[in-house]
Amino acid sequence: MSPLVRRAAAGAGLVSVLGCGVAHAGVAHVLSIPAQPMPAAVLRLGAQAGVSIGAGAAAACGRSRPIRGSYDVETALRLMLAGSDCTFRRIDAQTYLIVRRPAAPPRPARAPPPAAAAVDLDTIVVTATKRDIALAGAPYSLSAVDGAVFDAAGRRDTAALATRLAGLTVTNLGPGRNKLFVRGLADSALTGQTQAMVGLYLDDTRLTYDAPDPDLRLVDLERVELLRGPQGSLYGAGAIGGVLKLVSRAPRLDVYEAEATAGLTFADDTAPGHSVDLVLNAPLLRDRLALRAVVYEEVLQGVVDDPGLDLRNTGATVRNGARLGLLWRINPRWEARLGSVFQILELDDSQYAFEALNPYERALSVREPSNNDFNGASLTVTGDYEWGRVKLTSAYQGHDLDRRYDATTAGWRFGGGGGPLAHDEADSIRAFALEASVASSPSAAFGWIAGLYGSHYSHDRTGEVLDLETETPLYEAEKRDETNEGAVFGETSWAPYERLKLVLGGRYFYVATQSSTRAVLSRGATDAFDGETQDDGFVSKAVVEYALRDNVLLFGQVSQGYRVGGFNGGVLLDGDYGQPGGPQPYREFRPDTLNSHEIGVRLRAFEDRLALRLAAFVVDWRSIQSDRVSSDGLPFTANIGSGSNEGFEAEAVWQDGPWRVDVNFMGGNPHLDAADDSYPLSANGDLPGVPRILGAASARREGALLGHQAWASGSVGYVGRSTQQLTPETITNMGGYWTTEMAAGIARGDWAATLRLDNLFGAAGDTFGYGNPFLLDSETVTTPQRPRNLSLSLTRRF
Numbered sequence: 077m078s079p080l081v082r083r084a085a086a087g088a089g090l091v092s093v094l095g096c097g098v099a100h101a102g103v104a105h106v107l108s109i110p111a112q113p114m115p116a117a118v119l120r121l122g123a124q125a126g127v128s129i130g131a132g133a134a135a136a137c138g139r140s141r142p143i144r145g146s147y148d149v150e151t152a153l154r155l156m157l158a159g160s161d162c163t164f165r166r167i168d169a170q171t172y173l174i175v176r177r178p179a180a181p182p183r184p185a186r187a188p189p190p191a192a193a194a195v196d197l198d199t200i201v202v203t204a205t206k207r208d209i210a211l212a213g214a215p216y217s218l219s220a221v222d223g224a225v226f227d228a229a230g231r232r233d234t235a236a237l238a239t240r241l242a243g244l245t246v247t248n249l250g251p252g253r254n255k256l257f258v259r260g261l262a263d264s265a266l267t268g269q270t271q272a273m274v275g276l277y278l279d280d281t282r283l284t285y286d287a288p289d290p291d292l293r294l295v296d297l298e299r300v301e302l303l304r305g306p307q308g309s310l311y312g313a314g315a316i317g318g319v320l321k322l323v324s325r326a327p328r329l330d331v332y333e334a335e336a337t338a339g340l341t342f343a344d345d346t347a348p349g350h351s352v353d354l355v356l357n358a359p360l361l362r363d364r365l366a367l368r369a370v371v372y373e374e375v376l377q378g379v380v381d382d383p384g385l386d387l388r389n390t391g392a393t394v395r396n397g398a399r400l401g402l403l404w405r406i407n408p409r410w411e412a413r414l415g416s417v418f419q420i421l422e423l424d425d426s427q428y429a430f431e432a433l434n435p436y437e438r439a440l441s442v443r444e445p446s447n448n449d450f451n452g453a454s455l456t457v458t459g460d461y462e463w464g465r466v467k468l469t470s471a472y473q474g475h476d477l478d479r480r481y482d483a484t485t486a487g488w489r490f491g492g493g494g495g496p497l498a499h500d501e502a503d504s505i506r507a508f509a510l511e512a513s514v515a516s517s518p519s520a521a522f523g524w525i526a527g528l529y530g531s532h533y534s535h536d537r538t539g540e541v542l543d544l545e546t547e548t549p550l551y552e553a554e555k556r557d558e559t560n561e562g563a564v565f566g567e568t569s570w571a572p573y574e575r576l577k578l579v580l581g582g583r584y585f586y587v588a589t590q591s592s593t594r595a596v597l598s599r600g601a602t603d604a605f606d607g608e609t610q611d612d613g614f615v616s617k618a619v620v621e622y623a624l625r626d627n628v629l630l631f632g633q634v635s636q637g638y639r640v641g642g643f644n645g646g647v648l649l650d651g652d653y654g655q656p657g658g659p660q661p662y663r664e665f666r667p668d669t670l671n672s673h674e675i676g677v678r679l680r681a682f683e684d685r686l687a688l689r690l691a692a693f694v695v696d697w698r699s700i701q702s703d704r705v706s707s708d709g710l711p712f713t714a715n716i717g718s719g720s721n722e723g724f725e726a727e728a729v730w731q732d733g734p735w736r737v738d739v740n741f742m743g744g745n746p747h748l749d750a751a752d753d754s755y756p757l758s759a760n761g762d763l764p765g766v767p768r769i770l771g772a773a774s775a776r777r778e779g780a781l782l783g784h785q786a787w788a789s790g791s792v793g794y795v796g797r798s799t800q801q802l803t804p805e806t807i808t809n810m811g812g813y814w815t816t817e818m819a820a821g822i823a824r825g826d827w828a829a830t831l832r833l834d835n836l837f838g839a840a841g842d843t844f845g846y847g848n849p850f851l852l853d854s855e856t857v858t859t860p861q862r863p864r865n866l867s868l869s870l871t872r873r874f
Contacts, residue, residue, distance in 0.1 A: 103626060107152055108517035109143040110460035112408055117143075117156055118174060125149050129164075130173035137162035137174065138330070139363065142460065144208035144518050203323065205303065206310055207515055207525060216619070216633065217304040217676060217691045219727060223297030223325065231834070231867075232294040232351075232374075234276075237320075239772040239793040239815055241302045242725045242740035244320070247765060248844035248859050249428075251376075251393045252291045252421040252448030253479070256284075258304050258318040260721045260746030261670070261695065262766045265800050265846045268703030269557070269665075269713045271639045275307065275315035278322045279415050280469045281452040285314060285533055287475050287505055290450035292419055293395055295353045296370045298323045304725075305672045305693065306637025308615035309581040312529065312563055316637035316670050326413065327366035327403040333357045339869035341376065343862060344838065346389045349376040351869075363405065370399040379863055380429050384439040390425035409459050416453040423447070428847030431856040435840040436863070441496040442544065444848070446479035464516040475505040483541055483850045486709045491599050495545035499709070499850065504536040523569035533559045539646065539710070551710075553595035553603075553646040561587045567617070579619035585638075586612040593645025603647045611640050611667055627680040637670040639701055644712045660755045661704075661712040668699040668715065687729045695721045700748075702764070704755075705802055709850040714755045719763055721746040734778040741771040757801050765844070767796030767811045786822040791815075800845065806852045813841020813861060826873045834865040 105125045109117050115131055117140035122129045127149055137160045143152050153164045153172065165173045205216065219241050235246045235254065243259045255267060256274040263270055272284040283290055294300070300322055307315040334356045341349040351374040359366045378391025397419030404412045426444040429436055454471040483490070483499040490497065513527030534557070541551035567581035588610045595603040615636040622630045644653065644661050653663040676691030697719045704714045723744025730737040746763040762768075774791030797812040816839075819832040844859040851857060 106518045107143050111142045114140050128171045134174045219302045221300045243742040253288050260744040260766045261317040262763050264703040265765050266703040268711045270701045271314040273317040275311045275319040280454040281471045293372050296355045298325045306635050306670050308637040309583045309617040313639050327368035327401050329363050329366045334874040337871040342866045344864050346377045366403050368401040381437050391427035392424045394422045396420050412457045418451045421448040428857045428859045431858050435860045440482045441484040442482040442498045444480050449476045467513050469511045471509045473507040478502040481848050485854050486850045489708050490541050490550040498542050500540045502538050507533045526566040529563040531561045550598045555593045555645045557591045559589045575623040577621045581617040584614050587640045591643040595647045597647045601647045607643045629678045632675045641667045660714045665713045666699050666715050668701045670697045685732050689727045692724050705849040717751040719748045736776045739773045762799045764800035767798040769796035784824045788820040790818045808845035810842045810845035828871040830869045832867040838864045
């Protein structure tokens, strides 16, 4: 036992840890207390918060949980003692006592998972800012959803987050084919060469570069965090709209536990679907090494019919995956966490319909299956010291996609014989990233973080137009891009006055891209190109926060985001790549940049029953990169002009006894201010596919049913109307629909059951007005809401 622990444990039952200042209940303190034996942790808490804590029982409480950020004493004690056999008692505003928990009755009934709407603005700790901070005091437009939400929800995909996080929208081309947008900032409905608008992460593994969301099943998550606005200074390119971070539950070093969940899903006029989720936690060396594993399968039937192909309920989804986490506590200061993820996602067809037919019907010549296979791994080593934290992270991503489009309507362009044509695309993506950072203690008067970043990224894409009757390729293309990036980043914080804090951050980056293309058309046209480009620059962030009162925090932020340029490739049927001054597509597309200005407030009222966040923002976006469709139906990337968005968003949580009400709203004006002369879209038109209004409200009540713990919830959401201009001549409409759901759960001992009903009124609103680039001139497509859907799940904990 270290001298520090012996001093804290001496005189059990009589010792108190004396602080050096005066404290008051509810006042937040900046704390930095690494995980360690409880007596030492209690000693540090008393010293940093200026309170007296009776530590007589602390020696029997095991190890503490780490505390980093701004907390009041009682919140810090709750977090520190979580999972232990101890709790605390408040004597007065300056005195607390650590005590053992009363002996629990054997095999107590477990509380059921919370209902589906749980935006937690309370004591949750978030990490999207690359430092641990309390969400309630975060001077950012930052939100978090507790992972237990998905333990209860019938849906566990990324799209389920859209009604729970203000300003988040998800396209609906199909599972594994969607893009994420935040605050109305959207570049295109298509997925092509542009980097993702939103940085999507699972712990320290990035999930998207210039590919769609892999749509991992959201099982066994600690929480989901959404950090809005450009995050170029911390995350670099590809976080121009924000960061969505999925935080998995870490392996527990002190307990064996397992959980199995089985579910059935029934939708109107379709076969049932099913899901199975298994979770296992096993300490391999108690208090030193632990393993946590997740395995799952989900089968969801399709709902769209194609009478011409004699198909019913096309669009079935099969999702199989696993996650593995290994936590090694090397010593009291250092720990290492290894994580891996693997998923195979298969769709037997696309899910759009034709507007001219019934809401769930279309007429194609070719089925359109797709796959999205993802695997990733990360290793994070963290060292906690009194002066701060050292963090080393390495990550790998492998992402393979393939998809088919019916290209029959464009057969005359490719020299087809009049039979069915298919356009097949395949992508193979590999990425490696390393990051090293050093951060000061949150309790330091002058805070800072500094880091180095490096990555290598490769993307191989093939495209082929195939005559299915003769099995003859009419068009073939291969394209390879390799990108190397290096960056230095840092951030400082300074509190010149007690209630005022200033934050400045920046990132210098250097990026080099090499691109090569080989393409051939059966009629003789060919394309061979090799190019290289370099780019460097500096992006910054500035934040000011002011604690107007203990329960009111004002903040303002200016931040920047960027994406690098690249090259187009492939044969153009209507000519060659243009030159500056002429029409696009050009061979090379330019970088784009985004500047955001924001003010907001976080407050608590009515004896902390109400937690509220309000924010107003103005965004200026220059040289917007956008994946487009050429006249032959093949993809390219263009700079379409400059855009902006002015908006307002709100999140509120009301908790009173057994009741909880959540509300979120975003209103904005995302539009194109000036079209690029070389690509004449409609100036003052909408940015593609994002509504001007988004909102949702939910209510939940806990109670008892037949003597067992139970809950019930209901929610309603609205997605406003939006448009997208996929070509200068083609505009599609979508949105203007309501979402509804009801759910209830009951728990008895180690068993829990959940019943959920989605789309109560069977609405068929158009969730996405795009499906196939070869149909833009011939058909208007819609993607209707999934029909009324009933889900039942049963969970057993071991």
